[in-house]
Amino acid sequence: MDKERIEKAVKEILIAIGEDPEREGLRETPRRVAEAMEELLAGYEKREEDFTVFEDKSDGVIILRDIPIFSFCEHHLLPFIGKAHIAYLPNGKIAGISKLVRTIEKYSRRLQVQERLTKEIADELMERLNPKGLVVVIEAEHLCMTLRGVRSPGSVVVTYQARGIYEDESLSRSILSLFGK
Numbered sequence: 001m002d003k004e005r006i007e008k009a010v011k012e013i014l015i016a017i018g019e020d021p022e023r024e025g026l027r028e029t030p031r032r033v034a035e036a037m038e039e040l041l042a043g044y045e046k047r048e049e050d051f052t053v054f055e056d057k058s059d060g061v062i063i064l065r066d067i068p069i070f071s072f073c074e075h076h077l078l079p080f081i082g083k084a085h086i087a088y089l090p091n092g093k094i095a096g097i098s099k100l101v102r103t104i105e106k107y108s109r110r111l112q113v114q115e116r117l118t119k120e121i122a123d124e125l126m127e128r129l130n131p132k133g134l135v136v137v138i139e140a141e142h143l144c145m146t147l148r149g150v151r152s153p154g155s156v157v158v159t160y161q162a163r164g165i166y167e168d169e170s171l172s173r174s175i176l177s178l179f180g181k
């Protein structure tokens with residue numbers, strides 16, 4: 001990430017909104033914003049890191065619920081914040097919880113739209129684990145919706161991807177009920 005360029009751009013924004021970028025409180029702001037962006041958008045740097053998979057013969061569904069998630073709406077560069085839920089029915093392979101969380105971070109710490117984010121997480125988990133079935137649900141509040149425009153605080157966007165046997169509507173509905181949806 002070109003932090004120097006971000007700093008210059010932030011300074012330009014400060015000038016454009018009529019502020020004085022040299023005043024005490026703002027002098028370090030471009031640098032701080034650049035550092036924050038580097039951290040919050042670190043998903044671009046994530047390469048094909050090791051994704052350890054264990055052989056496992058368990059045949060019950062594995063559910064990871066209420067994983068905190070934040071990302072950035074690519075239309076407004078404002079955050080959307082919420083929770084992700086994953087359920088999969090293993091097909092001989094399972095993954096550690098941290099690997100699932102890291103997969104979510106890899107795709108969420110980028111400029112995103114929630115629908116694509118949900119799909120990218122589902123695609124990667126299908127490729128890594130090849131489960132018999134998979135459901136990924138993300139529910140998030142978009143600050144671009146709640147702070148501006150139609151201003152609907154508290155409204156939550158829910159996106160959903162089902163793969164394998166859970167593409168069957170009645171099966172996926174029973175999984176969603178396990179998420180409390």
Ligand SMILES: [Zn+2]
Pocket residue numbers: 073074075076077078142144145
């Ligand atoms: Zn937006």
